[in-house]
Amino acid sequence: MNDFTKIIVSENDIGRKLDVMSAQIRADYAGKDLLLVGVLKGAVMVMADLARRMPPTVQMDWMAISSYGSGTKSSGVVRILKDLDADLTGKHVLIVEDIIDSGLTLSWLLGNLQSRGAESVEIAALLRKPDAVKVEVPIKYLGFDIPNEFVVGYGLDFAEKYRTLPFVAILNPEVYGG
Numbered sequence: 001m002n003d004f005t006k007i008i009v010s011e012n013d014i015g016r017k018l019d020v021m022s023a024q025i026r027a028d029y030a031g032k033d034l035l036l037v038g039v040l041k042g043a044v045m046v047m048a049d050l051a052r053r054m055p056p057t058v059q060m061d062w063m064a065i066s067s068y069g070s071g072t073k074s075s076g077v078v079r080i081l082k083d084l085d086a087d088l089t090g091k092h093v094l095i096v097e098d099i100i101d102s103g104l105t106l107s108w109l110l111g112n113l114q115s116r117g118a119e120s121v122e123i124a125a126l127l128r129k130p131d132a133v134k135v136e137v138p139i140k141y142l143g144f145d146i147p148n149e150f151v152v153g154y155g156l157d158f159a160e161k162y163r164t165l166p167f168v169a170i171l172n173p174e175v176y177g178g
């Protein structure tokens with residue numbers, strides 16, 4: 001059995017897309033102090049690769065929130081596992097996410113960060129599943145729209161596995177008994 005049925009975003013696709021997204025972000029935030037907020041653990045890869053395309057004054061901070069546990073569907077219940085170290089008062093914040101699936105995680109996070117007195121809060125996400133979205137969130141910088149299938153790789157896991165793959169692939173439903 002193959003663990004993946006298809007590679008849908010290759011390592012090259014990701015690199016080229018991050019070049020484009022980072023150029024837009026650098027232009028939009030020129031002359032401003034920017035704080036990138038990564039959402040653990042899925043956003044680790046995209047955060048690292050995006051941040052390396054930013055000026056060296058960019059700052060990074062992390063939150064851990066979980067709504068999926070070990071399953072393949074969002075529970076809709078968001079828990080903070082680790083909060084930010086930074087005070088957001090007056091800061092320009094860019095949330096960096098690997099994927100927007102139902103949108104439940106990001107819509108909750110956006111409201112949470114906006115209530116902390118930031119000057120601006122925007123979203124950058126590598127992937128979005130348009131057919132799975134339950135709550136619309138305003139995404140300023142988007143990488144790819146992908147089919148409504150459970151995907152792994154480049155930070156995305158199934159039961160904590162496959163995060164280290166350099167590409168994004170559709171997980172064979174046989175792996176999770178689907």
Ligand SMILES: O=P(O)(O)OC[C@H]1O[C@H](OP(=O)(O)OP(=O)(O)O)[C@H](O)[C@@H]1O
Nearest residue numbers: 040041042067068074101102103104105
């Ligand atoms: O749009 P949604 O349906 O809310 O799904 C998106 C969220 O789900 C995943 O995180 P997960 O809770 O699996 O934690 P992880 O990043 O540690 O894998 C992913 O990294 C996003 O944060």
Ligand code: HPA
Nearest residue numbers: 101149150151152156157
């Ligand atoms: O398709 C997915 N794969 C892995 N993690 C996820 N979290 C939301 N959607 C996904």
Ligand SMILES: [Mg+2]
Nearest residue numbers: 042068156157
């Ligand atoms: Mg996960």
